[in-house]
Each structure stands twice: as C-alpha cells, then as structure tokens.
Amino acid sequence: MNNIADTIMIFLVLTNLALLGVSRLGTCIRIVALQGAVLGLLPLVSSGGHVEWHLYFFSAVVVGFKGMVFPWLLRRTLKEVKAQREIEPFIGYGTSIALGTAVFVLCMWLSSRLPLPKEPPSMLIVPVAFFTIMSGLFLIISRKKALTQVLGYLVMENGIYTFGAAIVERQPVLVELGILLDVFVAVFVMGIAMFHIHREFDHIDTDQLSRLRT
Amino acid sequence: MTALKLLHPLIALAAAPLLPGVINRTKALFAGRTGQPVLQLYYDLWKLLRKGAVYSRSTTWIFRLGPMIGISVALLALTILPFGGLPAAIRFEGDLILFAYLFGLARFFTIVMALDTGSSFEGMGAAREATFSTLCEPALLIGLAAITKYTGSVSLSQMFSSLRFSDWGQAGPAFILVGSALLIVFLTENSRMPIDDPNTHLELTMIHEVMILDHSGPDLALILYAAALKLWLLGTLLIGIVVPVHSGHPALDVLIAVLCMALLAVLVGIIESSMARIRLLHVPALLIGATTLSVLALVLTAR
Numbered sequence: 001m002n003n004i005a006d007t008i009m010i011f012l013v014l015t016n017l018a019l020l021g022v023s024r025l026g027t028c029i030r031i032v033a034l035q036g037a038v039l040g041l042l043p044l045v046s047s048g049g050h051v052e053w054h055l056y057f058f059s060a061v062v063v064g065f066k067g068m069v070f071p072w073l074l075r076r077t078l079k080e081v082k083a084q085r086e087i088e089p090f091i092g093y094g095t096s097i098a099l100g101t102a103v104f105v106l107c108m109w110l111s112s113r114l115p116l117p118k119e120p121p122s123m124l125i126v127p128v129a130f131f132t133i134m135s136g137l138f139l140i141i142s143r144k145k146a147l148t149q150v151l152g153y154l155v156m157e158n159g160i161y162t163f164g165a166a167i168v169e170r171q172p173v174l175v176e177l178g179i180l181l182d183v184f185v186a187v188f189v190m191g192i193a194m195f196h197i198h199r200e201f202d203h204i205d206t207d208q209l210s211r212l213r214t
Numbered sequence: 215m216t217a218l219k220l221l222h223p224l225i226a227l228a229a230a231p232l233l234p235g236v237i238n239r240t241k242a243l244f245a246g247r248t249g250q251p252v253l254q255l256y257y258d259l260w261k262l263l264r265k266g267a268v269y270s271r272s273t274t275w276i277f278r279l280g281p282m283i284g285i286s287v288a289l290l291a292l293t294i295l296p297f298g299g300l301p302a303a304i305r306f307e308g309d310l311i312l313f314a315y316l317f318g319l320a321r322f323f324t325i326v327m328a329l330d331t332g333s334s335f336e337g338m339g340a341a342r343e344a345t346f347s348t349l350c351e352p353a354l355l356i357g358l359a360a361i362t363k364y365t366g367s368v369s370l371s372q373m374f375s376s377l378r379f380s381d382w383g384q385a386g387p388a389f390i391l392v393g394s395a396l397l398i399v400f401l402t403e404n405s406r407m408p409i410d411d412p413n414t415h416l417e418l419t420m421i422h423e424v425m426i427l428d429h430s431g432p433d434l435a436l437i438l439y440a441a442a443l444k445l446w447l448l449g450t451l452l453i454g455i456v457v458p459v460h461s462g463h464p465a466l467d468v469l470i471a472v473l474c475m476a477l478l479a480v481l482v483g484i485i486e487s488s489m490a491r492i493r494l495l496h497v498p499a500l501l502i503g504a505t506t507l508s509v510l511a512l513v514l515t516a517r
Binding site: 006007010013014017021093094097098100101104105108123124 | 386387391498499502503505506509510513514517
C-alpha cells in the first residue's frame with residue numbers, strides 16, 4: 001500500500017463503519033456526502049498520472065452531485081419529516097460495527113480468490129468495493145427509517161462505482177453521467193415518497209408499512 | 215550496559231508523576247485558571263506517605279494487598295518496555311503479551327479489592343471497570359498483533375528498534391489506525407476524559423476513582439503512583455509505535471521521547487478540555503470502534 005488510492009479506500013471503509021454505528025440521521029447524511037465527494041476524486045487518482053480534461057469534468061460532476069446535491073435533497077426531506085434519529089434498528093449499533101468488521105475480513109478473503117482481467121490501481125479497491133456494497137445492503141435491511149434505507153441505496157451505488165473504477169480501463173463518460181442521472185432521479189423520487197409516507201402516517205418507519213393491507 | 219538498561223525505569227519512576235501535572239496545567243490553561251503546580255502529585259504522594267492508613271473492619275488482607283500488586287506490576291512492566299533509544303532491561307519472545315496481561319493482573323486485583331470493601335458504590339465501579347477493560351483488551355492486543363505482523367517480531371524491544379519513519383510511507387494508513395486505536399486504549403485504561411472523568415465528585419458517575427475511595431495514607435499513595443506509572447507506560451507504548459525516532463544518539467533519542475511524552479500529556483489535556491464525557495451506555499460502542507480500527511490495521515498489514 002503506497003498511494004493515494006489506498007488512503008481513499010481506507011477512508012471508504014471507515015465511513016462505512018461509521019455509518020453502521022451512528023444513529024443521528026443528520027450525521028449519516030453528512031457521512032454519505034463525504035464518502036461520495038471523496039469517491040469523486042478516485043478517477044483522477046486511479047488513471048495513473050495522465051489525466052485528461054474530461055476526467056476533471058467528470059470528477060467535478062460526481063463531487064457536485066454526491067457531495068452537495070444529494071445531501072441537500074435528503075436534508076430537505078429530513079426537515080420535512082421531522083425524524084432526528086434512528087430509534088430502534090433491527091440490529092444494534094455495536095453489533096452492526098462488529099458484523100461490519102467480520103464482513104470486511106470476508107470481503108478481503110473473497111477478493112483474494114477472484115481473478116481480475118487487469119491489475120487494479122490499488123489492491124484494496126475490489127475488497128472495499130464489495131464491502132461498500134455489502135454495508136449499503138446491510139443498512140437497507142437492518143434499519144427502519146426510510147431515510148436510512150435511501151442512504152443504504154446510495155452507499156451501494158458508491159460501491160458499484162468503486163468496483164467499476166477497478167475493473168474498467170476507461171468508462172465512457174456518457175454511461176457514467178447516465179447512471180448519475182438515474183441515481184439523482186431515484187433520490188429525488190424517494191424524497192417525495194418519504195414526504196408522502198410521512199404526511200399519510202406521521203412517521204417513516206418502513207417496518208410498519210408492511211401492515212398496510214390488513 | 216547494565217546501567218543503561220536501568221535508566222528507563224529510573225527516568226520513569228522520577229518523571230511519571232509529572233504527566234498528571236502537565237495534563238492538569240493544560241486543562242487549567244484552557245479554563246483560564248492558573249491551576250495547581252506541575253509538581254502537585256509529588257507533594258500529594260509525600261503528604262500521603264507520612265500519614266497513617268485507616269482500614270475498615272469489613273476488609274480483609276486482599277484490600278491491603280491490592281496497592282502493592284498494582285505498584286509491583288507497574289515496576290515489572292517498566293523493565294520490559296524500551297524507551298526512546300534505551301533498551302529494555304529484560305527482553306524475550308512474546309513479552310508484549312506479558313505486557314498486556316500485567317495490566318490485566320493489576321486490574322483484577324483493583325477490582326477484587328474494590329469488591330472486598332463491601333461498598334455498593336465500589337462494586338458498581340468494579341463492574342464498569344471490568345466491562346470496559348474487557349472491551350479494551352482486544353483493541354490493544356490486535357493493534358499490537360498488527361505491528362507484530364508488520365515488523366515480524368514478537369518482542370517489544372525488537373519491535374520498537376525495527377520501526378523506522380520510512381515505514382510511515384509504506385504503511386501509513388495502518389499506522390494511523392493502530393495509533394488511533396491505541397490512543398483510545400490509552401484514554402480508557404488511564405480513566406481519562408471521554409470514558410471516565412478523573413475530576414468527578416459523584417460516586418454514581420465514577421469508574422476508577424470510586425474503586426479507591428476506601429484507601430487512605432500510604433496505600434492511596436501507592437495507587438496514585440501506580441496510576442501515574444501506567445500513564446507513562448501506555449504513553450511510551452503509543453509514542454514508541456507512532457514516533458519511531460532513531461537518530462543514532464541515545465541521549466537525543468531519550469530527549470525526543472521525553473518531549474513526545476510531554477506533548478502526549480498536553481494532547482490529553484486538550485482532549486479533556488474540549489470534549490464532554492460520553493454516556494456510559496455509549497462507551498462500549500467507542501471501544502468496539504477501537505477494536506475495529508485495530509482489526510482493519512491487522513488486515514492491511516497481513517495482506
């Protein structure tokens with residue numbers, strides 16, 4: 001481990017673990033924003049010296065969306081639904097962190113068995129990408145508030161983005177921007193959906209929504 | 215050579231009570247007070263040693279044995295820990311496990327002697343101490359295991375002497391992770407601010423302080439002195455790993471190490487002045503977090 005890409009990967013792991021252990025929704029949004037912004041710098045680092053102008057543009061767009069627009073949308077929703085913290089998650093915070101660590105070790109093992117088409121810029125990228133996807137998934141299944149689940153979705157997307165950076169030599173900018181636009185629309189729609197759930201039921205606890213039909 | 219080996223224990227014995235003084239001075243500075251003298255702990259120890267001890271009728275020999283075990287364990291740990299460029303008096307393979315469990319022994323006797331008084335407050339403190347130190351131990355041991363894995367040596371002396379500043383370039387993230395984990399362990403083990411408040415005057419909120427409420431006179435002096443030595447020992451471990459100075463001059467190395475200890479004390483003072491104590495219920499999450507940092511470092515170095 002010797003370059004900036006490694007440091008970004010470690011930072012990613014730490015933000016994931018922090019997300020698993022934090023109960024305040026505002027802090028969660030801030031952590032996801034930070035994670036997205038740092039991830040935006042990844043293509044600049046992993047391209048290895050030669051940086052073209054469209055990479056700068058792309059980086060700026062990713063940092064802008066993930067670091068500023070998404071958090072702004074989510075914080076606006078948070079203000080409307082008046083939920084401050086995750087009250088009783090299905091899996092407690094201490095247990096979540098411990099499980100997260102175990103999953104990270106598992107991901108390290110998994111990626112050591114995985115043949116890759118080319119040498120990634122950092123040996124940590126593949127395990128960390130797996131771990132980020134896993135922790136996003138974990139957030140979605142273990143938390144009750146709809147907002148935390150949206151954050152889990154964003155974290156999963158971050159993981160897939162990281163994986164893409166490891167595997168693909170150079171992604172077409174058009175495809176990347178298309179994905180970003182999709183995510184943007186998803187967050188936008190989910191924000192509106194959350195607002196409606198809140199207006200209808202006075203809370204955004206998704207575990208109670210399963211009883212709608214009875 | 216023998217004299218050189220005894221130098222670190224002598225320096226530690228003489229200078230350890232300075233650390234709480236420096237911490238208190240830093241805190242006073244932040245609060246805008248003059249604060250107690252830096253040498254306050256020396257005065258306290260001298261005062262306590264001249265006093266007689268009072269023993270409750272409900273206590274047994276365990277109560278009197280506790281302080282002595284505490285101080286002997288601290289002295290033993292001093293002999294296996296190198297400081298700056300100074301070699302440790304005793305070195306053998308695996309002495310870092312002895313180092314970790316010497317503290318375990320001291321803690322066991324602190325807890326037992328607190329229970330021996332039969333006071334419910336002390337029992338409460340003992341329960342907390344047992345909980346937190348159980349969670350602290352994996353963080354310390356796994357952190358040390360990460361450094362062991364990196365340097366390939368299971369002896370504290372070898373480990374310290376093989377670390378270089380250039381290792382920061384090679385394994386910087388791992389060092390930062392181990393350093394943060396050890397700092398949390400350092401604060402917890404020495405009952406410092408985010409975990410325990412050394413200045414508290416309410417038995418309900420105390421952890422370490424409540425366990426020594428019934429001790430007086432020379433016994434209390436021994437406990438306070440052992441606590442200062444523990445601060446020194448864990449501080450030495452922390453700066454030995456984070457600031458691996460090898461200038462070639464033994465005297466310069468020692469000077470730099472002493473300076474780092476003073477800086478560490480100032481850092482603790484700053485942490486104590488700028489942070490509130492976290493709720494007892496949230497302490498385990500912090501300690502699990504420290505363990506996680508250690509595990510991450512181990513995974514990184516074991517790759």
